[in-house]
Amino acid sequence: MDTTEEDDDIKDLLEVIYAKWGYDFRGYSAASMKRRLYYFVRQKGTPSMKELPHYIVRDKALFSRFIEEITTNVTEMFRDPGFYRSVRANVINHLYSYPHLKVWHAGCATGEEAYSMNIILEEEKLKDRSMMYATDINRLVLSKAKKGIYPVQCLREYEKNYIDSGGSHDLSLYYCKAYDHFIMNNNLMNNIVFTEHDLATDYVFGEMQMVMCRNVLIYFNRDLQNKVFKLFHESLDLGGFLCLGAKETLDFYEGRDHFKVVDDAYKIYQLVK
């Protein structure tokens, strides 16, 4: 099979999925999509690339598995500790002026970073007035996020990340350990709503003081990136903050002038006009 034929097969598959299931992957960067797709079809019991479009329109379970495999769900608590340190230093102060806070974490995967941000809100005495909407396209990871249960072998790294993020307590304050897992404390869950949202097809659902979407946009082509930036722009209250991944930039967005750079290294922006 030559490359163009492979690319056509992938295009066909993504069209079929959009038409049948309403999930739009057509604006995803091709190289990593291809990589994940081929990983998916190499698994046992999966139809070949050629057959996949025919099966995926009829088989909901296969489609669910596709969603689970095709989306990237790599995350950790306080991932990029410097980002959270910067939030503590440069963002939190501005948030005290709002009587109510809404935070949207788009692409939350299994939820580790949503809980991390909530810990910071708690430590900065902002949690009681905050509501967090943590969304993802992948239902399976959302159900894990809701449970807030993670393997203990990650804790050593999370403890270190927490300290590096400027945390002044002990992370163990925020979870209970049992056997080989730990569960986030209940009070860190009661102000988070985990819900399905597809950045490619769904709309604004509230006015936010902070939108956090890290390491999601690198998977999107420029058109889809612009569409999503517009969505975030429309979701943000004036004075609100937009936080992207370290390798993502707002620089090519048509509404770029409305934002001020708060932290260039950690890609934190503020909507100022």
Next chain:
Amino acid sequence: MTLQKEKYRAVVIGASWGGMNALQKIFSQLTNPFKIPILVVLHQDKTAGGGVIDILNIVSTLPVIEAEEKQKILPGFAYLAPPNYHLLVESNKTLSLCISEKVNYCRPSVDVLFESAADIYRHALLGIVLTGANNDGANGARYIREKGGGLIVQSPEEAEMPTMPNSALEVTTADFVLDLDMIAEKLNELANAIDKAD
């Protein structure tokens, strides 16, 4: 065996343990301007800063820059994968980054770069496997060969850690197995051939 001199439009380099010294040795000897873009994966700690790029730029004859998503791949530059991100090539000859699962316990992974670059450049890709203590890059090297591209492997005797060169040589054949000085010389020869062909 020989390499068809005029055909290369991109070079991909994979390096791990000892890779910093190896890359310095190669990059200090390249002709400038160098007419073929170079994409590099060097395994480094995910918290590494820009130190590697700064060090390479001290000795390098051509500018070494950190790869950014959607960046156009241009001759005359070397692009280094940022720590903790896989580096891939899109069909419009731009770069993309991704932070999905590690491959061979590595992110960035040499295999990921080699395979995605081979999909795009096919026979016009030259892969180079340098020193390293694991087998990342072996599958990618084989894939480059399958797509008709060229392959140079650092001689295991010279490599600070021979595992990575040996792993590549176990699964595929190289056009050349060379010491670093000779790899630099070979690259200059290929870049100059582009000069004449254009």
